[in-house]
Amino acid sequence: MTRDMTGLDFDELRGIIDDQPYRLMFATVSGAHLYGFPSRDSDVDLRGVHVLPVEEVVGLRTGPETLDRTWFQNEAEVDLVSHDFAKFARLMLRRNGYVLEQVLSPLVVASSPHHEELVALSPGCLTKWHSHHYRGFGKNQWDLFGKSGELKPLLYTFRVLLTGIHLLRSGEVQADLRELTSLPEAPDYLSELMAVKTEAEHGSLNDLPTPPAAESLERDYERLQRALDDGEAASILPDQPSAAEGLHDLLIRVRLQ
Template sequence: MKVDALDEKQQAVADRVLDEEEADRAHLVVSLSGAHAYGFPSPDSDLDLKSVHIEPTARLLGLFRSAASPSRMEIIDGVEIDYSSNEIHPVLLGVLQGNGNYIERIVGALKLRAAPELDGLRPLCLAALSRRIYRHYLGFATSQLKAWEGGGKASAKKLLYVLRTTLTGTHALRTGKVVIDVTELLDEYGFGAARELVEAKRAGERSELPEETRERWDGEIGRAFATLDAAHASSVLPEEPPNADDLNAWLLDLRRSRL
């Protein structure tokens, strides 16, 4: 599946890697994550391939199972690849628990591979969104903030990851929609000035910010967390996912079809 965020060489490397991995497992979906999906790729950004695979039902019932979470990191033709995959069962449990990583794999916009069954799962995943996602996005943003505050170079990337996670979480809590590209959310939530960070990051993965820019954003970043907190307090989402039985039925149908 062609993705506009990738150039011809990146697309060819991604296709090569996924063809090789599909010799060992059947992908339900492969989503492009990281800077390419978040709206601020640079020429040296790696390809972050986050996958969900389906273990054959007969293998689940038998003695020998595949590795639970296969991963692969390497550089091919100058393109850095970071591939990982999780089986559909823990992924769906994670969706119910509000795990944004798994939710984004299923409903994210940039798909490199998708099996026909994904069409039936996407609306169920969106219907399963609950206020539990607040914990995920708050935790992710907090860890990124620690990296930002931890000293060393003041990179645009670290700060953009804080904004990306707080604003994706905010938007999901307010609207029930999952938008991963932070550039689509900046203006809506009053962070249009962050486009200077986007431009800096697009210039290079390790672009360092001037001290004056860092100081200005040190005073702004708390507002991103306050925005997330406010969205949680007034969220349109239910406290708990309402359709666990529907997801269970979908998985049973999938297992039967793959026996």
């Protein structure tokens, strides 16, 4: 077995990828493993792009734009979601930070020269309006934390807001919360939250020796939302993506290959 610091067995994951019905441009790991706080029983979230053959695009019977398969392997739930490249390219042009995180994930299970081209095109998809994605994602996770009290949605809340703030300032997609704790806005208790989360997938604040007060959490959440707003206003990122022509050209070449 070949395991990295995340505990993932990449040889085993590549065997899963080899068994898919369509050619994959790439497959990477997303979710808690990418975000820097996987637990021993975390799901394995595989995300990628498949390429439908021409006959399943131009004819009356078209192939699936999205494939979603979930199963258990070695007592872990594995979820593989892939989009046909045409759909994925459209998502990349729609201020969707989630798909850019998948393209740029350092946890690469399968790659190709076309994936490398996609990585090179990704900066041309960034706009200041990616703030909407991270603002909305952060609110959804914050509301989920309010209902469940679990650490996972709380960490997701802070992760997405800090990713958005960093993106607007630097033009860099950084999804690993361990790296984002260096931002001046990052609450100082994040490392402790991550340490507890890695011990239990469904851990709660009550598992901490001295949990942060609810008032502190809400104050930090609102502060990060304001920082995201300020980042949007001050960002030098463009209003519109510039990568549309490059993605169009790549799609044609990939499809006809």
